Amino acid sequence: MKNRTIRPFLTAILSFLTFAMLLSGCGKVKPSESTPDSNDTTETTSQGDLLTPEEYEESITxxxxxxxxxxxxxYLRTDASTYPEWDLWVWQKVPRDLQGHAIDYFMQDQSGVIFAVDLTHPELLGATKIGFLLVLKASKNKTEGMWVSDASANVYVNDIPNLTRPDGTIHIFCTEGNSLLYTFFYEGAEAEDPFLxxxxxxESRTNVDSSSTSAYPVAQTSPDFANNAGVGYQIxxxxxxDSDGDGLGDINGITAKLDYIESLNVxxxxxxxxQECESxxxxxxxxxxxxxxxxxTLADYRNLIFEAHKRDIRVIMDLVVNHTSKNNLWFTRSxxxxxxxxxxxxDVSYRDLYHWKYSTTELDEPWYxxxxxxxxYYAKFSSGMPELNYDNQTTRDFMVDxxxxxxxxGxxxxxxxxxxxxxxxxEVAVNSNDVVEDYDSVKGIDYSSDRGKNINFFKEFNKRIKANxxxxxxxxxxxxxxxxxxxxxxxxxxxLLDFPSYYHFxxxxxxxxxxxxNTEGTSVIPSKINTYNSKRQGKAIISGFTSNHDVERALNHANNEITGTGSNTTEHHTHITxxxxxxxxxxxxxxxxxxxxxxxxxxxxxxxxxxxxxxITPNNAENAPADAIGQDWNEDRFYRQPMKWVEVGAEDQEMTTNFKFSGYSVPLDDYNKNHLHSVSLQEDEQFSFLNKMRAIMALKGNSQYKDFFIKGTYQGISDNGNVMAWRYSYNGQxxxxxxxxSxxxxxxxxxxxGTVVYRTAPTNPHQTLEPYGIAIYK
Structure with missing residues (x-):
């Protein structure tokens, strides 16, 4: 289990252990002593009686x-003869997410084999968080699939500067199959085994009837958002x-840009x-x-919320409730x-927070x-992301908390x-009679979901938090x-984020x-409004988006080629030049x-x-690790390129990000780098894309017309087939x-x-709408 103990506590414990050893004396064989070289392997095994955990701790100080x-x-394994088959892969996770390197063990004693990780290594220097894997060497030669590791997931050591013992070292202890549950103190070769x-x-237990529809009614829609929020901004x-120059965007960077965000009228x-995460x-x-x-930090986030609220900007947190990291304390305790x-x-059992199934024969994925x-344990999307068990009330209570x-x-x-x-x-027994089939024929994975159970969970979740x-x-x-x-x-x-509009619009x-x-405005949108409102007592909030971190950016999406007919179409990525x-x-x-x-x-x-x-730029030697070249891995990072605050090459890059993760870089593509005008340039250009967008966003986000868009009654307007037209009626206007x-x-x-509210070409005749133009009248 991970230990978040700070250095003073470590010092006190070790001082006590040392004092106890002086009183008792030991006279038992200590670990073999040699000078470590993290690139050389020296197998030296202790002989004689084993030291007690307290004696061992004193001996390594x-x-x-x-x-x-x-x-x-x-690292302790049951069969000592297998040690040569394993090595250590270690990398810096924070502040720089680097690819890593291999290390062989240099000695062996009663605690198993010992790997020496030099924290002054160029790839590790300055690290506050380090990741490691105990890897089966033979699996590195596989041409497909993941390496075989002891934990089947990345393992992390957090808060490196505050874990150091008085002698300037850090020790962690892992046992076979349980490296994820490492300890900071030696507990002996005969550690307690709950599975003996x-x-x-x-196996995990269930005590919730997740198919019951009667427990919680539909909660009221947020009055604040229903009446006041028309334009949002996803970051x-x-x-x-990047506020601190480490290349990675951060909370303080967002706070520093709140005036810009406010100018967008969001x-x-x-x-x-x-929240603390792996990726x-x-x-x-x-x-x-x-x-x-x-x-x-928490203080940074508090300040962001305070400053945003001063500007009447609400703050939405992205919350992942279906699964966690294997490094989550809930999972390690489970x-x-x-x-x-x-x-x-x-009594509350952590065991029941996740799905655990007993089997003496190997189970197929997604059981690991x-x-x-x-x-x-059940992990639908990755062995490192176990799914939470919401058929147990404790899990629901934890997430509501x-x-x-x-x-x-705030x-x-x-x-x-x-x-x-x-x-x-x-995942669980299906008995809600409301299953949505979803089979990915390319990956060969069944993503079908139990919609009835999902809805029942969220009715409870929403109702309980809305009570307060x-x-x-x-x-x-x-x-x-x-x-x-x-x-x-x-x-x-x-x-709900309006993916149907994104894909069909x-x-x-x-x-x-x-x-x-024109049919989109006169038929599709009214049908959507009626369908959504029918599920939420007439108070649903449609939540469209221009694009997001998982899909094609708006510029590409609007210019992509589409083949096929009807709804059976394929969108082809267009490289913007x-x-x-x-x-x-x-x-x-x-x-x-x-x-x-x-x-x-x-x-x-x-x-x-x-x-x-x-x-999307193909993975190459400049932007990806060697094994990713020619693969489509992590291509979605090109939907998440650095915000272009200033021109490339400007002396002051003004918080522009520049970071890597796991050997991948996230650079500006050729168009963004060489042709797109930055925020600083567009601010001064009267008819820049930015200023045109700012004017449109102001209509719905911060103008005398805001209530029309947020509170008005929608009605489609029949016109030319290439023209989408609609009106909002509010307070008799x-x-x-x-x-x-077209x-x-x-x-x-x-x-x-007669009154022109907005036009992309204000000098055109009143009845004429230019190619790809927008006109708004009152």
Whole structure:
């Protein structure tokens, strides 16, 4: 189990142990003593009686084979003859996420073999968090699949500077199959084994009828967001703004850019995950209550919320509730069969927080064996991300407590990741009669989900947090392109990210594959509104987005080629170049404008407001590790490129990010680097893409017309097939919006209102709408 003890405590314990040894004396054989070289292997095994844990601890304090600024990893296996088959892979995780290097053990004693990790190594110098794997050497020669490691997941040592013993060393102790549960003190070769003589009694338990629909009613929609929030801004934290020069975006960088964000006229910001995690993107939580040190501190986050609220900007936390990292304390305690007490003094089992199945024969994925036990845990997306067991009430209570903690801290709501993956079809017994089939024929993986159970969970989750925080906002991510399939989830949350519009909108508007642009406004959108409201007592919040961290950027999306017919189409990635960029930008602007001015709360993805591209650059020797060259691994990082604050080569890069993760770099693509004007340039250009976007966002986010878009009644307007047109009526008045998705002038039909609210080409005749133009009248 991981120990967060600070240095003074370590010093006190070790001083006590040393004093105890002086009193008792030992006279038993100490570990073999030699000078370590982390690149040489010297097998030296102690003989004679074993030392007690206390005696062993005293013996390694200041031992001749130890050196200051070294981390010693002790690894004990049942069969000592297998030690030569294993080595250590170690890397810096924080502040720089580097690729790593291999180390052989240099000595052997009663604690097993010992690996010496030199913390002054160029790849490790300055590390505050280090990752390691105990790896079966033969598996490194595999051409496919992952290496075989003792933990089946990355293992991390946190807070390196504060773990040092008085002699300048750090020691951690691992046993076969349990390196994830390492300790900072030697506990002996005969450590307590909770699985001794077990024959299946430690499977996880269930005590919730997750198919019950009667327990919790639909919670009220957030009044604050329903009445006041029209434009949101999504920030990829790692790529947005770097305040401390380490190359990685951070919380203080966002705070420093709040004036810029406010100038965009947004009412809410959504940050990708900032809780302690393994990856740079953050969707594998290690500690739900801790801010990841790479992004800042709890005080930094508190200050961001305070400064955002001063500007009437709400803060949305990205919350991952379906799975955790294997390094999450909940999981390590679950693996150790630990218990605790709840506030009423009742026993609570960590074991039941996850799915554990007993089997003496090997189970197929997504069940993964834990160490050398006969227990398998369920992990649908990666062996390193075990799924939580929401058929146990303790798990539900724990997650509600997490949400209430952050709402009490000051956040205004949550973007819930992967809402359809709380209950997978193959995770628990299916008995809700509401399963959505979803088979990935390319990967050969069944992602089918139990929608009925998922909805019932979120009805409870939303109702319980709203009991204390009625203005809290929940928006769910359901990666699905069909309104009818995702709408039922609105019984459990205020809003859903509108993937159906993202996927079908360009089909209907630019390409007329399913419908045409006018039908989108007169039929598709009204149908969506009615469908969504029917699931949420007439109070659903539609939550569209220009793009996000998982999909094509708006500039690419609006210019991509689409083949096929009807809804059976394929979108082909277009590499944006500077050729005909004016037309490409016009297409992106009318697409962004139409999305932003839809009903509800629309999210603008950082960089879309300046016309950033998301060109995918093939993995090569300059941007990826050697084994990724020629593969499509981590291509989505090109949707998460650095925000271009200033021109490339400017003396002051003004918080521009520049970081790597696991050997991958996240650079600007060729268009963004060489042709796109930065924020600093576009600020001074009257008709820049940024200033056009700012004007559109102001209509819905911060103007006299805001209430029309947020509170008004929607009605489609019939017109030319290439024109999407609609009006909002509010307090006896109305405004009308026209968007031309063709490359030709269109003469609008009917009598138009006389007052021009906004036009992309204000000098055009009143009835004429230019190619890819927007006109708004009152």
């Amino acid at each position: 200041g031992a001749p084979w130890t050196r200051q600024n070294h981390l010693y990893i002790h 003589n077990d024959t299946g009694q430690l 990829q934290v790692s790529s947005f703004a 009412n809410a910001i959504w940050l990708t995950p900032i 740079y993107h953050g969707y594998d939580t290690i500690d739900y209550y801790k801010i990841d040190a790479r992004f800042g 693996a150790q069969v630990k218990t605790t007490k709840d506030m009423h003094g009742n 064996r834990f160490g050398t036990t006969n227990y398998y 997490v949400a209430k903690y952050w709402l009490g801290f 956040v205004d709501g949550f973007r819930i990741d992967a809402v359809k993956h709380i209950y997978m079809k193959d 925080y009625p203005n809290a906002f929940l928006v769910g991510e359901n990666f699905d392109g069909y309104d009818q399939r995702i709408a039922p989830y609105l019984a459990g949350m205020d809003a 360009v089909n209907n508007t630019f390409h007329a594959k399913e419908n045409n642009a 500077n050729t005909n960029i004016e037309t490409k930008n016009k297409r992106a602007l009318v697409y962004n404008g139409a999305m932003i001015l839809q009903p509800g709360l629309t999210w603008v993805y950082y960089g879309d407001e300046i016309g950033m591209s998301g060109n 109305s405004i009308s919006i026209y968007c031309n998705f 490359n030709a002038n269109v003469n609008l039909s009917g009598t138009l209102p």
